[in-house]
Amino acid sequence: MLSHNRRHNNESFTIGIKKEYKMTAVYNGLLFDTELDAIWAAFFDLAGWQWWYNPVSVGNWKPNFKVKFPCKHSECNGSHILMISIIPEKDISSWRHHPSLSYSYGVTDSSNKHIADSGALFGIGPFSTKWEMAHGSGGGTEDVTNWVNDANKLWENAVVSIDTVSAN
Numbered sequence: 704m705l706s707h708n709r710r711h712n713n714e715s716f717t718i719g720i721k722k723e724y725k726m727t728a729v730y731n732g733l734l735f736d737t738e739l740d741a742i743w744a745a746f747f748d749l750a751g752w753q754w755w756y757n758p759v760s761v762g763n764w765k766p767n768f769k770v771k772f773p774c775k776h777s778e779c780n781g782s783h784i785l786m787i788s789i790i791p792e793k794d795i796s797s798w799r800h801h802p803s804l805s806y807s808y809g810v811t812d813s814s815n816k817h818i819a820d821s822g823a824l825f826g827i828g829p830f831s832t833k834w835e836m837a838h839g840s841g842g843g844t845e846d847v848t849n850w851v852n853d854a855n856k857l858w859e860n861a862v863v864s865i866d867t868v869s870a871n
C-alpha cells in the first residue's frame with residue numbers, strides 16, 4: 704500500500720514539475736522541493752542530526768527544516784534545536800535581513816511557547832550557514848562547522864547520495 708501510494712505521488716508530481724520546469728530531488732526515498740534541500744537532509748543524517756522537513760510556519764516565516772543536534776555543554780539541555788531556511792547562495796553575508804535571522808536567540812510559536820533555540824540561514828555548503836543562539840554560559844554567532852567534524856567531507860558525501868529528478 705505504501706509503495707503504491709508513493710508511486711502514485713511520484714507520477715502526479717512528475718506532471719507538476721514538467722509544467723513548472725522545477726528541479727526536485729529524491730533522497731532516501733523522500734521527495735524534496737529542491738536538490739539543495741535534499742543535500743541538506745543527507746548532510747544532517749551523516750552528521751547525526753535529527754531533522755524534520757517543512758515544519759509549521761512561524762508567523763509569516765516558513766522554515767524548510769527543523770533540526771536537533773547534541774550539545775555536551777553542562778549548562779545546555781543536551782541538545783539545540785534550529786528552524787532553518789535554505790537559500791541557493793554560496794555567500795549568505797548579504798542576506799542578514801532574511802526572516803530566519805530575525806529569530807536569533809529563540810523561536811516562539813503563536814502561543815509564545817519556545818520551539819527552537821534560533822532561526823538559521825543555510826546556503827550552499829556547511830560554511831555558508833549562520834545563526835545566533837545561547838550556548839553554555841554565553842552564546843553568539845554560530846555556523847555548522849562549529850558543530851560538525853569534517854563538515855566538508857560530509858557535504859561531498861551528501862551531494863553524491865541524492866538523485867535529481869529533472870524536468871526533462
Ligand SMILES: [Zn+2]
Binds near residue numbers: 783838839
Ligand atoms: Zn550548547
